[in-house]
Amino acid sequence: MPPTYTTILFDADDTLLDFHKAERTALRQVLLFFGVIPTDGMMDRYSEINAALWHAFERGEVTKEDIKNERYRRLFAEFGVGQGVDTRAVNDRYLEFLSQGGYLIEGAETLCRSLKAAGFDLYIITNGIPRTQRLRLEHSGLLPLFSDVFVSEAIGAQKPFPAFFDFVLAHIPEQDPRRVLVVGDSLGSDIQGAANAGLDCVWFNPKENKNDRALPVTQEVKTLSALAAWLGVRMKEQ
Numbered sequence: 001m002p003p004t005y006t007t008i009l010f011d012a013d014d015t016l017l018d019f020h021k022a023e024r025t026a027l028r029q030v031l032l033f034f035g036v037i038p039t040d041g042m043m044d045r046y047s048e049i050n051a052a053l054w055h056a057f058e059r060g061e062v063t064k065e066d067i068k069n070e071r072y073r074r075l076f077a078e079f080g081v082g083q084g085v086d087t088r089a090v091n092d093r094y095l096e097f098l099s100q101g102g103y104l105i106e107g108a109e110t111l112c113r114s115l116k117a118a119g120f121d122l123y124i125i126t127n128g129i130p131r132t133q134r135l136r137l138e139h140s141g142l143l144p145l146f147s148d149v150f151v152s153e154a155i156g157a158q159k160p161f162p163a164f165f166d167f168v169l170a171h172i173p174e175q176d177p178r179r180v181l182v183v184g185d186s187l188g189s190d191i192q193g194a195a196n197a198g199l200d201c202v203w204f205n206p207k208e209n210k211n212d213r214a215l216p217v218t219q220e221v222k223t224l225s226a227l228a229a230w231l232g233v234r235m236k237e238q
């Protein structure tokens with residue numbers, strides 16, 4: 001039996017919202033908007049370029065601002081498309097399309113409704129841009145089920161750093177950290193963050209990845225309904 005939690009801090013992307021689908025849809029839309037016909041090869045290459053740039057960011061080699069332009073500049077250069085297009089405008093438009101991408105992970109809405117009905121106090125903890133994340137949650141229909149949404153760029157700290165979790169814990173009614181549960185798919189941000197903050201956590205791991213960081217996990221689940229079952233809550237369609 002898990003301890004008696006009152007409060008659940010949910011990661012958004014790839015825990016409740018399908019980020020992969022939102023990203024691909026927005027990319028397709030933005031390329032079309034700027035007169036570029038998107039191909040699967042181009043979309044895959046974008047993901048590689050984007051991931052490489054984020055790794056370079058983690059190493060301190062590029063800034064976040066650089067990433068926003070550079071990912072499109074490199075993509076366009078490699079495929080010989082988008083000549084003369086302002087990559088800053090591409091990025092702005094991309095974020096607008098991304099904001100509309102509130103696609104749900106299977107079972108997410110039923111899970112959140114059932115947990116809310118069972119009396120849990122629910123929060124979103126997400127790394128990202130406040131406006132984009134809030135709009136995506138709004139489009140998904142989940143937003144009214146959450147008491148608050150904590151977004152890293154608004155807080156000035158991100159998961160997994162303790163400053164992010166300190167801020168969240170200072171802004172929720174539950175004062176006993178043993179009654180607060182973190183749920184997320186990312187070992188690096190959610191599970192490491194919970195460990196740093198001394199909180200219990202559920203690792204949502206549908207792809208059965210390996211816990212290669214040997215981080216403490218209170219419970220691992222492959223599906224969202226398994227999370228409900230572990231918490232003793234029946235999933236109710238409404």
Ligand SMILES: [Mg+2]
Pocket residue numbers: 011012013014015184185186
């Ligand atoms: Mg995630």
